Amino acid sequence: MRKKIDFSQPLMVLAPLAGYTDLPFRSVVKKFGADITISEMISSNALVYKSEKTLKMIEKSPSEDPYIVQIAGNTPELVRDAVLLLNDIEGIDGIDLNCGCPAPKVFSHGSGSNLLGDLKKLEMILSTVKKYSTKQYTSAKVRLGVNEKIPVEIGKAVEACGVDFVSVHGRTRAGKYKAPVDYDAIKAMKEAISIPVFANGDIKDYAKAKEVLEYTKADGVMIGRGAIGRPWIFHQLKQQIEDKDISESLKKQIVLEHFDATLKFHGDHGAIMFRKLLHSYSKGYTGAHEFRDIINKISDAKVMRDMIESFFDPS
Secondary structure, eight states: OOOSOOTTSOEEEEOOOTTTOSHHHHHHHHHTTOSBEEOOOEEHHHHHTTOHHHHHHHOOOTTOOSEEEEEEOSSHHHHHHHHHHHHTSTTOOEEEEEEOOOOHHHHHTTOGGGGGGOHHHHHHHHHHHHHHOOSSEEEEEEOSOSSSOOHHHHHHHHHHTTOSEEEEESSOSTTTTTSOOOHHHHHHHHHHOSSOEEEESSOOSHHHHHHHHHHHOOSEEEESGGGTTOTTHHHHHHHTOOGGGSOHHHHHHHHHHHHHHHHHHHGGGHHHHTHHHHHHHTTTSTTHHHHHHHHTTOOOHHHHHHHHHHHTOOO
């Protein structure tokens, strides 16, 4: 079987972000050159109970190849059952275990970044994914620790489970999204293990990606929040260009394409869901504040599309 991921060149990966990286968004970034797309974090519990909403979250766009589903879970039994269910779904190339989510409700549930405080448990659950998955890839997304930074120990624990790669967000759970990203710690993990490592955290443009790759010697970068409102960042990384080189007309085309894809996937409710995305897309534009105030009150898709057409019109 042909391996779908080529680690010989630095890879550009879309990070899973709850409430953002749904199928419409992933299909947009895929078009712009993201090498790998990953689903939003899926609760193993919800998956095992075959929640309709959860099964819809797993659906992928035909362009997503390779495509990885990320799961979270707090016991080997639950994770095993979730994996067995995913094994039966076509088009999934890998399963990623979330060991980094800092959200209080995920943490108190014993999953996400909670696993970084109990590496034996992390190994038990991750080994379960590896053992039962029939997909081509198994991976883990981690942070540097819960309160203390232990990147080397975490890297070695993950590697011991026989996974194909690890993505590391350069903050602890306590650091949430505010503490400075510790690229030294990512570098230390990369040096300590032999599996591919993707660097994640505050990578928002080509210059930063280049600097992080050169400094950490990581095998790729994973971008999450840096792609919200700027999905063309993957095009910039691939073409090695800066923000100013993305034309306004291209930006408008992308916003409309993303909007249409959101409506197609989520139905009429998609217009309301798209409000927060328009908040991001309009950042830096003249009149953005007024524009946001207006769209916050719009739920009619046709009216919203007209607003997008006129607001992002480069002429």
